[in-house]
Amino acid sequence: MDNTNILLQRHSVRDIMNKEIDVDILKQIIFEAQRAPSYENSQPWKAYIATGKTLESIREVHKQKAENREKSWTEITPPLGWQEHPKNNVENYMNETESLIGEYGIKELLSQNAILFNAPAVIYITIPKDSSHYSAYDAGAFGYGILLSAYHNGLGTVPAYEIIRYPGEIRDHFDIPEDESIFMGIAIGYPTEGKTLSTLIMSRDNLDNILQIKE
Numbered sequence: 001m002d003n004t005n006i007l008l009q010r011h012s013v014r015d016i017m018n019k020e021i022d023v024d025i026l027k028q029i030i031f032e033a034q035r036a037p038s039y040e041n042s043q044p045w046k047a048y049i050a051t052g053k054t055l056e057s058i059r060e061v062h063k064q065k066a067e068n069r070e071k072s073w074t075e076i077t078p079p080l081g082w083q084e085h086p087k088n089n090v091e092n093y094m095n096e097t098e099s100l101i102g103e104y105g106i107k108e109l110l111s112q113n114a115i116l117f118n119a120p121a122v123i124y125i126t127i128p129k130d131s132s133h134y135s136a137y138d139a140g141a142f143g144y145g146i147l148l149s150a151y152h153n154g155l156g157t158v159p160a161y162e163i164i165r166y167p168g169e170i171r172d173h174f175d176i177p178e179d180e181s182i183f184m185g186i187a188i189g190y191p192t193e194g195k196t197l198s199t200l201i202m203s204r205d206n207l208d209n210i211l212q213i214k215e
Protein backbone atom coordinates (compact mmCIF):
# COMPACT_ATOMS: atom_id res chain seq x y z
CA MET A 1 0.00 0.00 0.00
CA ASP A 2 1.34 3.44 -0.95
CA ASN A 3 1.24 5.60 2.16
CA THR A 4 2.76 8.73 0.67
CA ASN A 5 -0.30 10.84 1.45
CA ILE A 6 -2.70 8.99 3.67
CA LEU A 7 -5.00 12.01 4.04
CA LEU A 8 -5.73 11.96 0.33
CA GLN A 9 -5.91 8.18 0.06
CA ARG A 10 -8.07 7.23 3.05
CA HIS A 11 -11.70 6.57 2.24
CA SER A 12 -14.54 4.72 3.90
CA VAL A 13 -14.54 0.95 3.42
CA ARG A 14 -17.99 -0.65 3.61
CA ASP A 15 -17.13 -4.19 2.56
CA ILE A 16 -14.78 -5.74 5.10
CA MET A 17 -13.22 -9.22 5.13
CA ASN A 18 -14.04 -11.61 7.93
CA LYS A 19 -10.39 -11.75 8.98
CA GLU A 20 -9.35 -11.26 12.59
CA ILE A 21 -7.24 -8.23 13.54
CA ASP A 22 -4.37 -8.82 15.95
CA VAL A 23 -5.29 -7.25 19.32
CA ASP A 24 -1.85 -5.62 19.49
CA ILE A 25 -2.59 -3.80 16.22
CA LEU A 26 -5.91 -2.55 17.62
CA LYS A 27 -4.13 -1.32 20.76
CA GLN A 28 -1.44 0.38 18.68
CA ILE A 29 -4.10 2.21 16.64
CA ILE A 30 -5.78 3.54 19.80
CA PHE A 31 -2.39 4.45 21.26
CA GLU A 32 -1.52 6.46 18.15
CA ALA A 33 -4.94 8.13 18.00
CA GLN A 34 -4.41 9.29 21.59
CA ARG A 35 -1.86 11.74 20.17
CA ALA A 36 -4.85 13.84 19.04
CA PRO A 37 -4.85 17.38 20.42
CA SER A 38 -7.55 18.26 22.95
CA TYR A 39 -8.71 21.21 25.01
CA GLU A 40 -6.13 21.58 27.84
CA ASN A 41 -5.08 18.01 26.98
CA SER A 42 -8.36 16.88 28.57
CA GLN A 43 -8.54 13.78 26.27
CA PRO A 44 -12.28 13.44 26.96
CA TRP A 45 -12.64 10.30 24.82
CA LYS A 46 -12.75 6.64 25.81
CA ALA A 47 -12.71 3.67 23.44
CA TYR A 48 -14.51 0.34 23.69
CA ILE A 49 -13.71 -2.36 21.14
CA ALA A 50 -16.00 -5.27 20.32
CA THR A 51 -14.51 -8.29 18.54
CA GLY A 52 -15.10 -12.05 18.47
CA LYS A 53 -18.19 -13.39 20.21
CA THR A 54 -19.10 -10.01 21.67
CA LEU A 55 -19.29 -8.43 18.24
CA GLU A 56 -21.14 -11.40 16.76
CA SER A 57 -23.77 -11.01 19.46
CA ILE A 58 -24.07 -7.24 18.87
CA ARG A 59 -24.21 -7.77 15.09
CA GLU A 60 -27.03 -10.30 15.41
CA VAL A 61 -29.14 -7.95 17.53
CA HIS A 62 -28.30 -5.00 15.28
CA LYS A 63 -29.24 -6.82 12.09
CA GLN A 64 -32.64 -7.73 13.51
CA LYS A 65 -33.34 -4.18 14.63
CA ALA A 66 -32.15 -2.65 11.35
CA GLU A 67 -34.14 -5.10 9.22
CA ASN A 68 -37.25 -4.50 11.31
CA ARG A 69 -36.63 -0.77 10.86
CA GLU A 70 -36.75 -0.34 14.60
CA LYS A 71 -36.76 3.32 15.59
CA SER A 72 -33.26 4.42 16.45
CA TRP A 73 -31.83 7.14 18.63
CA THR A 74 -28.37 8.29 19.62
CA GLU A 75 -27.00 9.53 22.91
CA ILE A 76 -25.64 12.62 21.16
CA THR A 77 -28.13 14.86 19.35
CA PRO A 78 -27.87 14.01 15.64
CA PRO A 79 -28.36 16.62 12.90
CA LEU A 80 -32.10 17.39 12.94
CA GLY A 81 -31.92 19.53 9.82
CA TRP A 82 -29.20 21.08 7.70
CA GLN A 83 -28.33 24.65 6.90
CA GLU A 84 -27.79 25.50 3.25
CA HIS A 85 -24.08 24.78 2.88
CA PRO A 86 -23.98 21.25 4.43
CA LYS A 87 -27.42 20.54 2.93
CA ASN A 88 -25.99 21.04 -0.56
CA ASN A 89 -23.11 18.72 0.27
CA VAL A 90 -25.48 16.04 1.59
CA GLU A 91 -27.51 16.27 -1.63
CA ASN A 92 -24.32 15.96 -3.67
CA TYR A 93 -23.30 12.94 -1.58
CA MET A 94 -26.64 11.24 -2.29
CA ASN A 95 -26.46 11.97 -6.02
CA GLU A 96 -22.82 11.02 -6.30
CA THR A 97 -23.40 7.73 -4.48
CA GLU A 98 -26.35 6.88 -6.70
CA SER A 99 -24.40 7.66 -9.87
CA LEU A 100 -21.39 5.61 -8.68
CA ILE A 101 -23.17 2.48 -7.46
CA GLY A 102 -26.76 2.70 -8.73
CA GLU A 103 -29.96 1.60 -7.03
CA TYR A 104 -28.76 -1.97 -6.50
CA GLY A 105 -25.49 -0.71 -4.98
CA ILE A 106 -27.42 1.44 -2.52
CA LYS A 107 -29.43 -1.58 -1.39
CA GLU A 108 -26.16 -3.44 -0.87
CA LEU A 109 -24.77 -0.46 1.03
CA LEU A 110 -27.78 -0.51 3.36
CA SER A 111 -27.39 -4.26 3.86
CA GLN A 112 -23.73 -3.77 4.71
CA ASN A 113 -24.74 -1.09 7.23
CA ALA A 114 -27.20 -3.55 8.83
CA ILE A 115 -24.43 -6.14 9.38
CA LEU A 116 -21.97 -3.52 10.61
CA PHE A 117 -20.03 -3.80 7.36
CA ASN A 118 -19.09 -7.39 8.28
CA ALA A 119 -16.21 -5.94 10.30
CA PRO A 120 -14.23 -8.22 12.66
CA ALA A 121 -13.93 -5.31 15.11
CA VAL A 122 -15.93 -2.21 15.97
CA ILE A 123 -14.60 0.70 17.99
CA TYR A 124 -17.05 2.76 20.05
CA ILE A 125 -15.98 6.21 21.21
CA THR A 126 -17.58 7.84 24.24
CA ILE A 127 -17.35 11.32 25.72
CA PRO A 128 -18.69 12.60 29.05
CA LYS A 129 -22.43 13.28 29.02
CA ASP A 130 -23.35 16.91 28.30
CA SER A 131 -19.84 17.62 27.00
CA SER A 132 -19.00 20.98 25.51
CA HIS A 133 -18.64 21.29 21.76
CA TYR A 134 -14.90 21.36 22.34
CA SER A 135 -14.92 17.81 23.69
CA ALA A 136 -16.81 16.80 20.55
CA TYR A 137 -14.08 18.50 18.53
CA ASP A 138 -11.45 16.57 20.53
CA ALA A 139 -13.21 13.22 20.14
CA GLY A 140 -13.55 13.90 16.39
CA ALA A 141 -9.79 14.38 16.19
CA PHE A 142 -9.30 11.14 18.14
CA GLY A 143 -11.67 9.35 15.76
CA TYR A 144 -9.90 10.69 12.69
CA GLY A 145 -6.61 9.57 14.24
CA ILE A 146 -8.06 6.06 14.43
CA LEU A 147 -9.01 6.17 10.73
CA LEU A 148 -5.56 7.38 9.67
CA SER A 149 -3.62 5.03 11.92
CA ALA A 150 -5.75 2.13 10.70
CA TYR A 151 -5.05 3.07 7.09
CA HIS A 152 -1.35 3.30 7.90
CA ASN A 153 -1.59 -0.25 9.29
CA GLY A 154 -3.25 -1.58 6.11
CA LEU A 155 -6.77 -1.58 7.55
CA GLY A 156 -9.98 -0.07 6.20
CA THR A 157 -12.51 1.80 8.32
CA VAL A 158 -15.88 3.44 8.17
CA PRO A 159 -17.14 5.81 10.86
CA ALA A 160 -20.89 5.32 11.00
CA TYR A 161 -23.93 6.65 12.79
CA GLU A 162 -25.42 3.25 11.93
CA ILE A 163 -23.10 1.58 14.44
CA ILE A 164 -24.38 3.56 17.42
CA ARG A 165 -28.02 4.08 16.57
CA TYR A 166 -29.14 1.40 19.02
CA PRO A 167 -27.08 2.28 22.11
CA GLY A 168 -28.82 -0.40 24.22
CA GLU A 169 -27.20 -3.22 22.25
CA ILE A 170 -23.78 -1.71 23.01
CA ARG A 171 -24.45 -1.01 26.69
CA ASP A 172 -25.72 -4.60 27.12
CA HIS A 173 -22.26 -5.87 26.16
CA PHE A 174 -19.95 -3.39 27.91
CA ASP A 175 -19.70 -1.67 31.28
CA ILE A 176 -20.08 1.88 30.01
CA PRO A 177 -20.67 4.30 32.90
CA GLU A 178 -23.96 6.18 32.79
CA ASP A 179 -22.11 9.51 32.73
CA GLU A 180 -20.55 8.68 29.35
CA SER A 181 -22.40 9.14 26.05
CA ILE A 182 -21.75 6.84 23.12
CA PHE A 183 -20.52 9.33 20.56
CA MET A 184 -19.36 7.45 17.48
CA GLY A 185 -18.72 3.98 16.08
CA ILE A 186 -16.00 2.91 13.68
CA ALA A 187 -15.99 -0.43 11.85
CA ILE A 188 -12.48 -1.64 11.11
CA GLY A 189 -10.92 -4.51 9.18
CA TYR A 190 -9.15 -5.64 6.03
CA PRO A 191 -10.98 -4.35 2.93
CA THR A 192 -12.54 -6.98 0.68
CA GLU A 193 -10.51 -6.76 -2.52
CA GLY A 194 -12.21 -5.64 -5.71
CA LYS A 195 -15.53 -4.66 -4.10
CA THR A 196 -16.96 -1.32 -5.15
CA LEU A 197 -18.09 -0.64 -1.59
CA SER A 198 -14.48 -0.84 -0.41
CA THR A 199 -13.12 1.50 -3.04
CA LEU A 200 -15.60 4.40 -3.33
CA ILE A 201 -13.91 7.80 -3.35
CA MET A 202 -16.33 10.65 -2.62
CA SER A 203 -15.58 14.14 -3.90
CA ARG A 204 -15.22 17.22 -1.71
CA ASP A 205 -16.59 20.72 -1.94
CA ASN A 206 -14.74 23.28 -4.03
CA LEU A 207 -12.09 25.03 -1.90
CA ASP A 208 -13.47 28.41 -2.96
CA ASN A 209 -16.76 27.54 -1.21
CA ILE A 210 -15.16 26.95 2.18
CA LEU A 211 -12.03 29.05 2.32
CA GLN A 212 -11.30 32.75 2.65
CA ILE A 213 -7.74 33.99 2.84
CA LYS A 214 -6.99 37.65 3.44
CA GLU A 215 -3.48 38.94 3.04
Ligand SMILES: Cc1cc2nc3c(=O)[nH]c(=O)nc-3n(C[C@H](O)[C@H](O)[C@H](O)COP(=O)(O)O)c2cc1C
Nearest residue numbers: 010011012093113158159160161162163200201202
Ligand atom coordinates in the same frame (compact mmCIF):
# COMPACT_ATOMS: atom_id res chain seq x y z
C1 LIG B 1 -20.49 11.24 11.79
C2 LIG B 1 -20.48 10.31 10.59
C3 LIG B 1 -21.53 9.43 10.41
C4 LIG B 1 -21.53 8.54 9.32
N1 LIG B 1 -22.52 7.61 9.22
C5 LIG B 1 -22.46 6.68 8.23
C6 LIG B 1 -23.42 5.62 8.20
O1 LIG B 1 -24.30 5.50 9.06
N2 LIG B 1 -23.32 4.72 7.19
C7 LIG B 1 -22.35 4.80 6.22
O2 LIG B 1 -22.33 3.94 5.33
N3 LIG B 1 -21.42 5.79 6.24
C8 LIG B 1 -21.45 6.72 7.23
N4 LIG B 1 -20.48 7.70 7.30
C9 LIG B 1 -19.41 7.78 6.28
C10 LIG B 1 -19.62 9.01 5.37
O3 LIG B 1 -20.67 8.77 4.47
C11 LIG B 1 -18.29 9.29 4.63
O4 LIG B 1 -17.28 9.60 5.55
C12 LIG B 1 -18.44 10.45 3.64
O5 LIG B 1 -19.35 10.15 2.63
C13 LIG B 1 -17.09 10.78 2.99
O6 LIG B 1 -16.57 9.64 2.36
P1 LIG B 1 -15.15 9.03 2.74
O7 LIG B 1 -15.12 8.71 4.21
O8 LIG B 1 -15.05 7.78 1.91
O9 LIG B 1 -14.10 10.04 2.39
C14 LIG B 1 -20.46 8.58 8.38
C15 LIG B 1 -19.39 9.47 8.59
C16 LIG B 1 -19.38 10.30 9.70
C17 LIG B 1 -18.19 11.19 9.92
